[in-house]
Amino acid sequence: MKTRIFRSAARASIGIACLSLACSSWGQSAAPGATIDGDTIVLGQTAAQSGPQAPIGASKWGLEAFIGYVNAKGGVAGKKLRLISYDDSYQPAQTTALDKKLVYEDRVFAIVGSIGSPTTAAVYKTLNDAKVPLVSMGSGSPIFYEPGLKYVFPSWPIYTTDGETMGAFVKKHFAGQPVAVIYQDDGFGKPILAGIKKSLGKVDVEIPYVPSQVDFSSAVIKLKASGIKVVMLATIATSGAQILNQMASLAYAPTRILTSSACGYGGIFDAIKSLDGTYCTAFLPPPGSSDPKWKEFADAMAKYAPGHPPDIYAAWGWLAGQVTYAGLEKLKAPITRDAFVAQLETLRDFDTIAGKINYSAQRHEGSCCQLLWQAKGGKWDIVPDSGFNGSAMK
């Protein structure tokens, strides 16, 4: 009986082998959807809506608000915009599958505003090879800024700029004081550390951690025992909150500077009791600010994405919308991906909610500049004279 199964299996595999040879020419053509022939431009996004990283998924609503806002004004390049957004739970394996779905099944024109360093890292090369534009991903990871990635357009300041902003500020105001950095031990935390070192020269204590860590007592005790006066935190939101709370509970109050990704969420003043006085890097206006660009965004959120607060995560989506719009704005039929990319590469000092953005054929730089906020009485204030311009395209 077994022999028979084997024989059948052998026969089947030979058949399969022949088939696979016969079919070998399939699936090698360029990605579909490269040219817009209908009256709608479909954009694709992946963002975590579930799992521990779900809060960043709010960027979907910022993008929806932008699309609603543009469509209400008659669309762009004579077409309406539409978004298909999938939940990848912040898992690169899911992003890989979902981007295939967006490109081949849904035939989107471009991937826009997808969130997360590891998730985007999983797909950016494949998308670039397939000549599908990947615009304004939610990450400042240096890998996306490498030259030669023709179809990849990051819009955030690169993470090293974030670190340089902190370092420059410390050098100016706290020169000579012992400083420490707690950083996430990955492609997010390490470039920030590198930026800090670049502008500050040296760091007295460096403490790496992984996101799953919840008890930072030992780290805080170590900093306190070493007499550290300035602590910079290259952390995600939850870890940043845990560390600052630990500091308060151990009666330790150094100068604290958070990275922008750790302080954008709405509930931060509830989550960290000792936030007052804490600094944070930023490339967006503080939530609730009277900046006209923020007001435009907040008003659109209220109108086109009701029920979703205009927070920093939503603003990331809005930023992605702004960049995409700039690439489409002056295009005439036929609208193609290559025309879109060429148009993006002409943008110089393009003003967005995240400041000025520069792209050229040689360099896709994204936002140039960052500054600092400081927590005061339950809201963020911009620290005067704290701006840092990391642009190399001057």
Added chain:
Amino acid sequence: MPQRAALVLVALCALLPLALQTIGERQVYWLFVVSEFFVFAIVAVSLDLLMGRTGQISLGHAGFVALGAYSAAILNQRFGLDLLAGMVVGGVLAGVASLVLGFPATRLRGHYLGIVTLGFGIAVDQIALKWDSLTGGDQGIHLHRPMLLGLDVGTPVRMYYVALIALVVTALLVYCLGQTRIGRAFAAIKDSEIAAAAMGVPVARTKVLAFICSAFLAGAAGAIYAFLAGFVAPENFGIESSLLFFAMVVVGGMGSIGGAIGGAVVVDAVKNAAATVSGLSLAILGGMIVLVVLFFPGGLKALLQRRRRAAAPVSGLDGVARQDA
């Protein structure tokens, strides 16, 4: 006859790419999804060999998949090794890891293996993230175009057949193993460790052997996955994936290849259908596991077959729990 049904299914799977040609380029996505499913099914079958056949729990099978995927990716990136070499090396490394873990853990009480593998899954993640000079850290590794024995298998269709053949071969191997001395020893240990020992089965060593076989297959599946996705990253293989594999085996009905594959279909479907709501797929899968164990101990397999067997006789360590019935 289940064998005939299996052959028909394999034939249908082999013809699927032909049918998919009618939808043009959209097939790229569907071929990927089904290929990915084949790889998951291999892992489910391998885990079933351990859980369903030998009665040992692993909560870190994604760790073995990760080990295989990383081995294949690193060898491919640095030395240009092909898919087959990646599968062999990945499988062997996973097997070695399982030997180190399994030797102390299986000698002891059954649940130790569950806890130790849980830790293993977490550790693989952490080490892959930390050792970035080798693994690329959180930025992962992008692989070159997959080659298999000199043949370019880089198209979606060819990768589909690679995954399908791997699944068929895995299923055949596990099926045949079940008909041999070693396979019977696995089942004997699951049913009653004491009686198995009295029949001359070296219980601890055989448990480790089952663990190694299972880890080897999972590692080889990981290598295929690496080439299929073209990318490997630590977050791909977290505890969530291990729980998914676990759910596939339980829902499908432990101790059957068809059950494991069917379980993979159901779990994959639930995962995709419920993905957009936070916690929903976790809750559904958890609920399914509880319901299956309480009301359908045979899982999908038994539901489909409707073959009823009388209650098993009191045996082995379970007898302790049964005494108070």
Added chain:
Amino acid sequence: MTQYLLQIALAGLAQGSLFALTALGLVMIYNASSVVNFAHGAMGMAATYVAYVLIEEVGVPFPLAFAAALAAAFVLGVVVQTLFLARLRNAPLMSQVVVTLGLFMLIQGLVGLAFGYNPRRMTESISLAPVILGGLVLRPQDVLELALLVVLGIALAAFFAATKIGLGMRAITENRYAARLMGIPVGRLLAAAWGAGVMLSAVVAVLAAPTTSVTPNMMDTIVVYGFVAAILGGFGSMWGALVGGLLLGIVVNMIDAFVAPELAMSIVFGLLILVLYVKPDGLLGRATVQKV
């Protein structure tokens, strides 16, 4: 330097007491029912959400909310035992363990559905300023954790040594069949053991909430360390669980401070494997006797 070491050790003891209480609950349940409760952390987490809702949304004072969470945990433990596990008493042990894993996913998923995954902050159990004693910072939270461990440890030991229920539970551990013949209400005692075990998990979760924030995943790390502590203690001995937990707390904090915090759990599991090679029954465990 000594002061620094002492401060780390103190933090280690405080964190270790959480591991110890987790391990204690796991061992209690294991001793009574031979089941390793993989849903242990998730059940404690669910109870913490009860406290969270009562404190932050209803405005109940902390002690009352804490009591309510404990009551909820007890009920949850009893329900799980009587509704799910009691049905499986004739099934293989593995089925019971698999059910606890299913419950882990179910509970975590349901809480995630109801409350989302955004971290929520819960008011500290005691909001006193830290006390500085000879250069050492004593956190009220740490002191509370250690005090609770001592109190609960002694209370449980006394309970098992002296009371009728405690003796009955010990009899079930020894031989469930004989215990039933002796007229011990096995079912009720099993339910009580589950209830009490889950209550311990709730104690840990509520104590840890200010540090971890309240999220569906808040207990994941702690419960894994709880498993390790229980194995170090021989998975069966209450004292072993206590000592194993405290020891592990110090080890983890030492790794955090001096080795590599980002690899803490990997190192701990590496050490655990080594321990199992050298002392298969844990650092404090006794050899077990198989039954035919």
Added chain:
Amino acid sequence: MTVRFGGLTAVHDLDLDVPDRGIFALVGPNGAGKTTLINALSRVCRQVEGSIRLDGVDVLSLAPHQAVRAGIARSFQRAELFPTLTVLENLLVGLHSAMRTGLSGALMTPAARAEEKAARQRAERVLRELDLWELRGAAPGDLPYGHQKLLDVARALVSAPKLLLLDEPFAGLTDAETPRLLDCISAAGKRCAVLMIEHHCELLEGVAERMTVIDFGRKVAEGAPAAMRDDPEVVRCYLGTGRERATAEAAC
């Protein structure tokens, strides 16, 4: 030989000598230490002091799974069959030590297939002898209890042991099933030594050459079954006042 569990001594200083052919019975009241003795001989029970030798081999130095290769096979009081395997497969597990094929079996190598075929023939022969051949594909759980006990004995027999240990093989059997098993055991007694725990003295009289009575782990009497019947010590053991029974049996 002495076996202790904590403070309890289940088998106390027992001397037992079994020739290489024939059927020998072990009798005694509940808790006398009979099953413990079998467990000690088959190496399930590890806390043994003294020495056990079989054909010059030191049995105490063997791991539990090595006992079969040394020639010791056993049955269980409650027929510990493997419910997820078929009747035939249960017997094949009994041949585990006699076979060599490792993982290569999954590749169906010629050597593996030849060995598998031989093993199946051997197992089927035993099943035929016991009239169980028709049930070879059934699940053990579907069989009546008597057949399960029979299968348990067959599983021990298939490895052709030198010493066959049977723990109450007749308990739970119907009157119709008893003679079948009795024949089978008598046949086995011609090929090897059979050490059997049994309560029914009438059953033993026909088959057993010698019987040893133990109580509280000590040897009380020894001799031919017929003679034992009138031994005052034996009578006292069985008919004696209802003493508390030790639970040693459950503990091993």
